[in-house]
Amino acid sequence: MVSHCAISDQTRKCGETAMTEYHLHRFLDDARQAARANPEPADCVAAVAPLMHRLLLGDRGFLEPGHFRDDPDHYARNAVHIGDDGGLSLYALVWNPGQWTPVHDHGTWGVVGMVRGVLEERNFIRSDHQNETDEGIVLHRGGVILMTECTVTTFVPNPDHIHRTGVAEDREQAVSLHLYGRTMNSFHVYDLAAGSRERIDVFHNES
Numbered sequence: 673m674v675s676h677c678a679i680s681d682q683t684r685k686c687g688e689t690a691m692t693e694y695h696l697h698r699f700l701d702d703a704r705q706a707a708r709a710n711p712e713p714a715d716c717v718a719a720v721a722p723l724m725h726r727l728l729l730g731d732r733g734f735l736e737p738g739h740f741r742d743d744p745d746h747y748a749r750n751a752v753h754i755g756d757d758g759g760l761s762l763y764a765l766v767w768n769p770g771q772w773t774p775v776h777d778h779g780t781w782g783v784v785g786m787v788r789g790v791l792e793e794r795n796f797i798r799s800d801h802q803n804e805t806d807e808g809i810v811l812h813r814g815g816v817i818l819m820t821e822c823t824v825t826t827f828v829p830n831p832d833h834i835h836r837t838g839v840a841e842d843r844e845q846a847v848s849l850h851l852y853g854r855t856m857n858s859f860h861v862y863d864l865a866a867g868s869r870e871r872i873d874v875f876h877n878e879s
């Protein structure tokens with residue numbers, strides 16, 4: 673296993689003690705249990721974030737060559753686990769320099785963990801609070817997060833976490849793990865200029 677971390681010795685990864693014994697199946701079992709025990713999304717992501725961090729500190733042997741598939745035209749979304757019950761889903765996303773998502777939300781909670789590279793998230797704040805339609809949406813540019821290896825970030829719905837994610841042109845390819853509270857087969861895409869959004873369907877293994 674080739675590590676992508678700057679390891680000062682064999683027991684350290686990302687500045688912390690490596691945990692080679694924590695593997696994917698245990699992570700998923702623990703995350704399912706945390707989700708069941710924490711119906712409130714903010715409680716759920718608080719419980720799951722340390723699990724994602726622990727997974728990143730492991731040997732990452734569950735990541736197969738197919739999970740690192742990239743696409744020259746857009747970021748690639750590679751399914752790692754799709755729950756049979758429509759529950760948790762985990763994806764490896766591969767971002768080449770200059771590849772970005774549209775402005776979007778997810779309609780569920782999520783926990784993102786960085787495998788390698790630098791991923792940027794640009795956030796948007798919606799100010800038309802009483803509007804429950806898909807038109808007349810007012811978005812304001814918010815803060816930016818730069819995520820590096822072993823960073824874990826989370827989001828919750830209601831209000832929606834609206835953001836755009838990608839890798840700057842002058843950076844190297846990034847790989848990130850994304851755990852969602854449901855199968856991520858649809859989400860809202862926002863048109864800032866038009867002040868509107870639409871729900872789009874995606875196959876689980878497509879971008």
Ligand SMILES: [Fe+2]
Nearest residue numbers: 776778835837
């Ligand atoms: Fe997202």
